[in-house]
Amino acid sequence: MIWKTAWKNVWRNKVRSLVVIISVTIGIFGGVFAVAVMNGAIQQRVDAALNEEISHIHINNPSFRDNYDIRLFLPDADSIEALCRQIPGIEAVTQRVILTGMANSARKSTGVQIVGIDPDREKQVFGLHRRTMEGTGDFFETESRYNLAFIGHALAKDLNIVRYLIDQSTIDRLKDRGLPEETAEKLIPFIGFRFSGEKDFNNEMKQCLSLNEQTSYGRLIKEEAWTFRERSRMTLTFLDANQMQTGAVFRIAGIYDVKNNAFESGQVFVRNEDLRRLTGLTGHQVHQMVIRIADLDRTDEISGLLSQKLPGLEVMNWKEIQPDLAMMTGLVQQFYLVFMIIILAALAFGIVNTMLMVVLERTRELGMLAAIGMNKKRVFSMIMLESVFLSLVGGVVGMIFSRILILMTARNGINFSNYEEGFEAMGYSSHIYPVISTGFFIMVTILIILTGILSAVYPALKALKLDPAEALRTE
Amino acid sequence: MKVLEIKNLHKIYNTTQIRVHAVNGIDLDFEEGEFAAIVGPSGSGKTTLLNLIGGLDKPTEGEILVNGVNLSTLKSSEIIDFRLRNIGFVFQSYNLIPVLTAGENVEFIMGLQKWDRKKRDERTRELLKAVGLEERIHSRPSKLSGGQQQRVAVARALASKPQFVLADEPTANLDSKSTETLLEIMESLNREERITFIFSTHDARVVKKARRVITLEDGKILSDETRN
Ligand SMILES: Nc1ncnc2c1ncn2[C@@H]1O[C@H](COP(=O)(O)OP(=O)(O)OP(=O)(O)O)[C@@H](O)[C@H]1O
Ligand SMILES: [Mg+2]
Numbered sequence: 001m002i003w004k005t006a007w008k009n010v011w012r013n014k015v016r017s018l019v020v021i022i023s024v025t026i027g028i029f030g031g032v033f034a035v036a037v038m039n040g041a042i043q044q045r046v047d048a049a050l051n052e053e054i055s056h057i058h059i060n061n062p063s064f065r066d067n068y069d070i071r072l073f074l075p076d077a078d079s080i081e082a083l084c085r086q087i088p089g090i091e092a093v094t095q096r097v098i099l100t101g102m103a104n105s106a107r108k109s110t111g112v113q114i115v116g117i118d119p120d121r122e123k124q125v126f127g128l129h130r131r132t133m134e135g136t137g138d139f140f141e142t143e144s145r146y147n148l149a150f151i152g153h154a155l156a157k158d159l160n161i162v163r164y165l166i167d168q169s170t171i172d173r174l175k176d177r178g179l180p181e182e183t184a185e186k187l188i189p190f191i192g193f194r195f196s197g198e199k200d201f202n203n204e205m206k207q208c209l210s211l212n213e214q215t216s217y218g219r220l221i222k223e224e225a226w227t228f229r230e231r232s233r234m235t236l237t238f239l240d241a242n243q244m245q246t247g248a249v250f251r252i253a254g255i256y257d258v259k260n261n262a263f264e265s266g267q268v269f270v271r272n273e274d275l276r277r278l279t280g281l282t283g284h285q286v287h288q289m290v291i292r293i294a295d296l297d298r299t300d301e302i303s304g305l306l307s308q309k310l311p312g313l314e315v316m317n318w319k320e321i322q323p324d325l326a327m328m329t330g331l332v333q334q335f336y337l338v339f340m341i342i343i344l345a346a347l348a349f350g351i352v353n354t355m356l357m358v359v360l361e362r363t364r365e366l367g368m369l370a371a372i373g374m375n376k377k378r379v380f381s382m383i384m385l386e387s388v389f390l391s392l393v394g395g396v397v398g399m400i401f402s403r404i405l406i407l408m409t410a411r412n413g414i415n416f417s418n419y420e421e422g423f424e425a426m427g428y429s430s431h432i433y434p435v436i437s438t439g440f441f442i443m444v445t446i447l448i449i450l451t452g453i454l455s456a457v458y459p460a461l462k463a464l465k466l467d468p469a470e471a472l473r474t475e
Numbered sequence: 476m477k478v479l480e481i482k483n484l485h486k487i488y489n490t491t492q493i494r495v496h497a498v499n500g501i502d503l504d505f506e507e508g509e510f511a512a513i514v515g516p517s518g519s520g521k522t523t524l525l526n527l528i529g530g531l532d533k534p535t536e537g538e539i540l541v542n543g544v545n546l547s548t549l550k551s552s553e554i555i556d557f558r559l560r561n562i563g564f565v566f567q568s569y570n571l572i573p574v575l576t577a578g579e580n581v582e583f584i585m586g587l588q589k590w591d592r593k594k595r596d597e598r599t600r601e602l603l604k605a606v607g608l609e610e611r612i613h614s615r616p617s618k619l620s621g622g623q624q625q626r627v628a629v630a631r632a633l634a635s636k637p638q639f640v641l642a643d644e645p646t647a648n649l650d651s652k653s654t655e656t657l658l659e660i661m662e663s664l665n666r667e668e669r670i671t672f673i674f675s676t677h678d679a680r681v682v683k684k685a686r687r688v689i690t691l692e693d694g695k696i697l698s699d700e701t702r703n
Pocket of ligand 1: 470488489490495496497515516517518519520521522523524
């Protein structure tokens with residue numbers, strides 16, 4: 001009876017209730033969707049980091065990470081690997097040789113980490129091969145008698161291995177893809193001109209195109225002007241097993257793009273066989289064992305077991321290697337909570353205001369209800385329910401809308417291409433697939449109900465303070 | 476059998492400017508099945524007296540016993556439940572919950588008392604029939620005339636089978652036709668089901684129907700006549 005009455009009371013002043021409900025709808029819709037976008041970006045970052053950059057557990061010589069000295073091998077790598085393979089829950093293991101050195105092209109040189117790998121085994125642990133950019137080659141699939149290197153897009157730009165070039169065919173292709181004639185005309189003066197760096201190209205485009213053209217077509221032009229010099233090479237220099245400076249020319253096997261500039265410009269992958277030949281390392285001398293596990297929830301358990309079984313070696317799981325990832329997966333959930341609480345707190349003021357008006361308007365009626373025998377507990381719960389209905393209706397509608405928008409955008413993602421550089425500088429993809437767990441919706445529902453209850457406390461207490469005899473006398 | 480005993484009742488309102496002795500030493504008894512009118516000029520203390528009897532207000536002095544239970548011994552939370560079970564109320568206006576239908580309004584009190592659905596439905600129909608509004612069970616109060624609304628209020632007041640029904644000027648807002656109908660209904664409920672009615676009024680035609688007339692002036696009983 002009280003539930004029914006409270007529900008009907010919500011619709012007594014339709015306009016006023018709808019204003020509150022719509023504001024809650026908008027607040028929840030915006031909040032949930034914003035969280036889903038944030039969460040999607042973070043999830044993608046974490047997935048990328050785990051699948052392409054670090055995997056799950058590293059084993060190395062305890063001092064290796066201090067100075068990356070080539071002589072700090074894992075003692076007896078093969079028996080360590082055999083031991084790993086016996087532990088259930090470990091999916092794949094790969095061995096790596098890791099050197100620090102310099103990557104040089106004709107005009108530039110930059111410090112890099114050179115990672116020697118066995119491509120086939122590496123693929124079982126990492127998904128980096130899937131991030132090979134179209135038209136740049138492959139992940140060591142093609143046999144070659146030259147030294148091969150698989151490098152990141154950012155490094156390729158730094159070393160001028162990829163560049164920007166506009167010629168007649170570029171302009172034709174752009175027109176095919178919908179570039180308007182007048183914009184295309186502005187590009188004609190650039191025909192035959194090579195831009196050695198992305199920055200130069202961007203600057204020139206900024207000067208010759210209007211802001212509107214830049215936002216609409218900037219990315220398209222950049223895509224078409226981008227060229228990769230086939231059979232490009234670079235030199236890698238590093239210290240060999242005897243601490244002697246050495247180096248060699250490497251051909252580019254392929255270029256990968258993981259939307260993380262720091263990783264792309266710092267990690268160069270080469271075949272272990274090439275590296276051994278150049279450094280004089282033997283097949284048993286590796287620096288790192290990288291392990292992929294089946295279930296991330298067992299991370300601590302498995303890494304704990306490994307460090308127990310491998311005393312004297314450094315065993316680090318992904319949470320220790322990149323604490324920010326662990327923080328993201330944990331702390332960020334609390335941040336979402338705080339974010340939603342702030343939105344709901346703002347909405348609560350509207351609800352409190354409405355409920356105060358409700359109590360004021362119905363003074364006589366509340367007096368009558370008390371007179372006919374409705375006790376304080378019931379008056380209190382009726383007002384509270386009315387407030388909860390107000391917030392919950394808005395909240396549920398908001399959640400449904402946000403869920404629909406999340407489903408709609410999750411298929412193809414949302415492309416913040418205008419901010420691509422900023423995103424990638426931080427290691428995030430600008431193409432975001434919003435995602436949020438069902439648990440989050442449950443939590444938001446609870447928060448909405450709490451908001452309704454808390455917003456009603458003050459108005460309901462006011463209603464309880466009414467003296468029925470007094471209330472009945474008011475006109 | 477006495478359903479209500481009032482002993483030396485006083486109510487003094489102390490406002491900042493003045494001190495009003497709204498009820499000034501009243502002694503009254505009501506037997507089961509009475510049909511009593513309280514009359515008196517405006518400000519004579521009719522509403523105050525009814526509110527005190529119903530436990531809506533606390534007396535400054537004196538005692539009220541409903542079916543032998545002294546209201547002043549009940550805690551304020553107990554008084555509300557006591558009212559729910561023992562006393563029916565009808566006011567001058569704004570008696571009904573506007574968002575509920577006539578039937579739901581009558582049912583409301585039984586709902587609060589947690590009657591089961593079947594019993595509730597039965598009694599609601601029975602009561603609405605008694606006040607001649609069986610057909611309007613699904614109408615909202617705004618779709619009913621003032622007189623019909625008051626009849627629904629009477630039906631609701633009877634829902635929990637109270638000891639007596641208190642009605643403060645139930646006909647004040649009604650035209651003479653509706654007044655007559657409402658009184659006929661109250662009278663027949665009183666006669667056939669022995670329901671005790673105590674109501675205040677200004678209206679001479681209403682006074683005529685009462686079998687007992689208590690006249691108040693300045694918070695005191697001026698006269699108390701019973702007729703047949
Ligand atoms: N809450 C209050 N505070 C102060 N004085 C009050 C209060 N309620 C009633 N009074 C005073 O008590 C006296 C009796 O009022 P009451 O309402 O009982 O009269 P009444 O007989 O019902 O009048 P009416 O016929 O106009 O309804 C009046 O003088 C009134 O002003
Ligand atoms: Mg009065």
